[in-house]
Amino acid sequence: MNNLIVLPLLIPLITAVILIFLSKRVKAQRWISLISILLNGGSVVLIMNQVQEKGIQTLYMSGWLPPYGIVFVADMFAVLLVMTTVIVAAGCLLYSFRTIGEEREKYYFYPFFQFLLAGVIGSFLTGDLFNLFVCFEVMLISSYALIVLGGTKRQLRETLKYMLINIISSALFVASMAYLYGVVGTLNMAHLSVRVAEAGQGGLLSVIAIMLLVVFSLKAGLFLFFWLPGSYRVPPTAVIALFGALLTKVGLYAMIRTFTLIFYHDQGFTHNIIAWMAIATMVLGGIGAVAYKDLYRILNYNVVISVGFIAFGLAVATKDSLDGTVLYLIHDMIAKALMFILGGMIISAAGTSKLGEMGGLIKRYPLLGWMFFILALALVGIPPLSGFPGKVLMVRGGLAEGEYLLTAIAVASSLIVLYSLMRVFIGAFWREDPLLPVQEKKKWHSSAYVSAIGLLVLVIGLGVGSEWIYSFAGQAAEVLTDPSIYIEAVLKE
């Protein structure tokens, strides 16, 4: 029992409620949001220390022992992702201060932002499948509001599609939980793991596993990503950065949790399907990233590629590749947030999102250009930067398992990422001046620079300090390779 664990969820929730009453006072809202996120970061650091020293921390809501009550479980994997979420949120919040516009700030942007955080953090920490569904819904309903806030025609059009997809996938989620409850009679994850191991993962449970895979793939954009490129180009940059960094990763987290804790008995069947989905995602995402000449589209397809890459780590499922997956997930969340923030800055500097109409930005925005260049190298996985350690471990794991095709596609996808981002760099920064009349030099407020540079420092720091990060990620992957640690911590107190 450890009451600290619920703090990362409670802080954004309470902040959001307070912010609703201050909706017209923009300055107060900004300060309160920022202070709340810093507080949250502090609480997560405390929890992280405890998990590192004493192992997995649990909290039984109102003292009901599992499997009867809802349980919050903070293992290293979840806490690392919560930490990353708080960092990404701080970056996006700082960037949104001066770019999101007064109108949106007055119409509950910050409360929605905090509710989204509460949903994401709750999804990471919960140890109960139905509670995961509820946290998903908190996150999704906030994301509907954030995506449509502003009400331009394009936003309305894309939100309709985004909502429809997510309503269907949520309905399927409830349906798969109904089947699961019908078969094993429990919804607590640790207890589910025990019951599924007892029953043996037969045909019926494999069907439910695949249903859950479909649900989480719809949320994460693994192979079923047809909604993503359209939906992720309509809201303002700060919101896209938040979505690209957090929402798809929550789906991936749920997938990793499900297939390492509950349905790990029939890997030849389930993990094979995940492997093929990962291959298809990387290939299709790569085609999209190369095909389009619109910056938004290129960046969105890069999100799709990385989702496929993380699924490849899960499909191999050895200690090495899961270590790599945890490291890569952390890198990817931070780097994707930064990618969208820099992308938004490039688009507003050039006054267009079409690569063909940009050019010559390096003379007027040298800092922005070199930041984007370093980030592109980090996303590809060039050694001193953050993408490298995770990718190397995953590729090593893939080769050791003999998954040659999958690994080859994963390595090739890195080259595609390099090509697509360098094309952006060359098109936007190097070419001669654009055909469009040159815009006057845009000045961003210092908060936008603080957020971009801060995230970039983290991207470099994650690469340089990967030994130190690895000590945490190794502890996280231990739980993923050996479910009994998790079950012991939750059920045997």
Place this chain on the structure above:
Amino acid sequence: MELYMSIAIGVLFAVGVYLILSKSILRIILGTSLISHGVHLLLLTTAKLKTGAAPLLGEQAETYVDPLPQALILTSIVISFGVTSFFFVLAYKAYQRLGTDDMEELRGEEDE
């Protein structure tokens, strides 16, 4: 009894999917509501429709029906109610701004 319920749920799902695949936004929203009805009935059915008293301790009965799925359904109902009402308002707003309720016409990139 479970068999009849399963057939009814199957019909609800089939009709819901058919409606979601139609052009008009209102039909699509009706389809999502039918699917959520189907899902809630499914939750009730898979937990076994044993005969027993309602889960109230005042009943003093020998057996009660399973209380957990009822709690899950209640949660799920309010969530889908919230989402559906948001969806309706969104559809109304989209009709006002875009002047169409035909999904086929909501294609394209331009922000005219």
